[in-house]
Amino acid sequence: MNLELIVQDLYQPSTIDETTWSDWFLDWLQTPGLDLPPADTYELSLRLTTDSEIQSLNSQFRDRDEPTDVLSFAAMEVDFPPLPDETADATLYLGDIIISVDTAAMQAAEHGYSLEKELAWLASHGLLHLLGWDHPDEASLLLMLHQQEQFLSCVGL
Known part of the structure; x- marks a missing residue:
């Protein structure tokens, strides 16, 4: 499995280096039981930004004129039919993740x-949202939080 990760970090010096991000996402994508669509290479983008920028995006795409911690824009539909086997050699674009470092810093301190x-x-x-996970109810949220804990554990956090 290969990963093409595009990292745009508006904070200098960078909060986390690009190699670490790539290692983490690759480890997470290789977690057993994720049921990924077959592909030789997965691609996604990660943008680390400010409260101001994420508030603008949150307002534009979610009608919520307030900052948030993370937004995900999945490239695949959740109910999309399985891809033919010949696409397994292609790159599969998963989508975009945008994180407000301002909000993340505040939450980390809290x-x-x-x-x-x-x-x-x-x-x-x-990433879980890009892969079709959602949390419309308490049970779904608990499953998602458990998976996140597993992800962090597998990278030593």
Whole structure:
């Protein structure tokens, strides 16, 4: 399995280096039981931004004129029919994850976590949304949170 990750980090120096992000996402995508569509290479983008930018996106796409911690824009429909086997050699674009580092820093301080751990938590949440996971009810949310804990554990956080 290969991963093409595009990282846009508006914070300098960078909050987490691109190699670490790539390693984490690759480990997460190889987690047993995720039931990924077959592909040789998966692609996604990660943008680390400000409250101001994420508020603008949240307003535009979710009609919520307030900052949020993470937004995900999945490239695949959840109920999309299975891809033919010949696409297994192609690159499959999963979508975009956008995280407000401003909100992540505030939440990290509130929870007593490092900024690195909070950013990983939000990125793992965003990835699950790209893969079709959602949390419309308490049971779904608990499953998703459990998967996020597994993701963080597998990368030592």
